[in-house]
Amino acid sequence: MPETQLTTTQAGFVEKVFEWLQRNWAKLIIAIPFAWLLFFFLAPFFIVLKISVAELLIASPPFTNLLEWGDGILPSVSASIDNYAYLWQDPLYVRTYLNSLQIAAVCTAICLLIAYPMAYAIVRAPGNMKLILLLLIMLPFWSSFLLRVYAWMGLLADQGTINDLLLWIGLIDKPIRLLYTEFAVYVGIVYTYLPFMILPLYANIEKLDFSLNDAAADLGARPAATFFTVTLPLTWPGIVAGCLLVFIPATGEFVIPDLLGGGNVLMIGRVLSSEFNANHDWPVASAVAVVLLLVLVIPMMLYHRIQAREGAY
């Protein structure tokens, strides 16, 4: 009698687990990437955050521990915001942040201006042409990013392709400085991030109901009015997605300003890298990274809040 009772409870348990799985399988599937992000994004972030409040040490690792286990039961906490204060006090860092944001913003705007008509044209292109055009947009991803940046160095150098061409045409009589200028950085960022703007815009414009354009025209809207009152508001989510996808990585971009801008362009990615690699100042480097994250995340969260309050259609 007690034996059978045990088996029924066991069977009941298995059944319950099964039932739970049946009801919650969707949550379970979502839980996997969620756990991944938690582990590989949030955990490293907290490590960086921890280092950013430590002090520099000539040791390995080169910073003080957050928790010092002394004689007492509780560890003593050693954290300081000195590194952050240092970033704020040194005008170099503030200027670099602002410069990075400015370069990223201008590049994002240029990308948007180029990408929007391109995405629109791809959507309106006939069936098989559309596929070819999309493929061309994604084609650069098949080659290494670094390789493509080196290719730009070759194009922009004093004895590079562009200068050679301009000399040959006779438009200039001595090479103009292109490489290691802010201009080269703009070119590099716009070139690299353009597909990230085109693709979300394409996905959004694709969903657009073009009978709305007919309706607007029918009601007396000229093409420009139709664009600003119908097309633009309805593709706004695509614009926001594209801009975030370009603006965020562009702000922290390291390779492009390093290779194409040389020492002449101040961007936060390069400063971070030199703090970390050249100065071995992990705490300051970490503080730079944390501030960068906050600068990018806070406006995004605010935007999200506003959007949620207005309500989507």
Add this chain to the structure above:
Amino acid sequence: MSTPATEPLIRVRGVSKHFGSFTAVDNIDLDIESGELFVLLGGSGCGKTTLLRMLAGFESASSGSITIDGADMAGVEPYARPVNMMFQSYALFPHMTVENNVAYGLKRDGVARAERRQRVDEMLAMVELDSFAKRKPHQLSGGQRQRVALARALVKRPKVLLLDEPLGALDKRLREQTQFELMQLQDKLGTTFVVVTHDQEEAMTLATRIAVMDEGRFVQVGSPAEIYETPCSRFVASFIGSANMIEGSVIEVNGETVVVEGEGGNNRFEVNHSEPVSVGDSVCLAIRPEKIDIALVTDQAATGSQNRLSGTIKELAYLGGTSILRVETEGGRVFEVTSPNRLRSVSGKHVFDWDDAVTMSFPASNAILLTS
């Protein structure tokens, strides 16, 4: 309906539209008078929507001319035309409230704020949506969306309202109700309506005039009654309502009537003389199902003496108000006959039953003689 001296509101002359090698609209002439409710009726791909889109300005005619209210529309963009369109999908702006959807056209025309508000309110009240002004389209039912689309197209007081399958997306009950609302609205405003539909019942209910289209051409243009009672061809007779079609040849031409011998022999029918025919012509005789008298063989007196046929009921569909009977004659020909259920039947017993022997007849004036 029309006084020839005045210019029609819409004048279409020799208009064709080609898409590559496909001819969507083929050399059409059409006059629509002010105040008409004109229906373009036809199956899918017959060119009716293309013609409507040419009136709206979304397609340009490959050849021919379109004049609206005396102005040639060649090269006139949609936004500059004195017409508005109600789209099949309604094409409501999803990011705008009902109010802003309706106000859109007025804003584009630069109508002052106060007047705009007043006209929008007026229009919303007319379509009974005043309490939905602040809603977005996705918060409305199909019928409500349809009315927003109507209000948006009418608020600019266009000379012509173009309606592309205006009731196509509604369910049957709502469609019937809306048909009458649409007619009342048209009557009240006096706006000229041009409606495209594939639904012949809808066309019959709405129209003051119908153009039946097939393969880019007008097959027949006329009032609903004209189209139904005197169709000009086999196509129109079978497309509008149903008709029993009997192919045959003329064997006798009298003063008033023509005698037609049905294919396969031994059926002779007398038909009123409506088209010039001579002996030996092959013709088609069409007779509407409700225009045939039918009675049980045991009830001989109930049917007339002209065009008498006897047969048995092979199929029977009870629709409530009427029943549809399929009667096979001795010669093997099948006739469709509708019979009103005028006597209330209890215990499930109807006048007619499967395999009943019946007699049918129809006067010569009830049949239609078709040559094309």
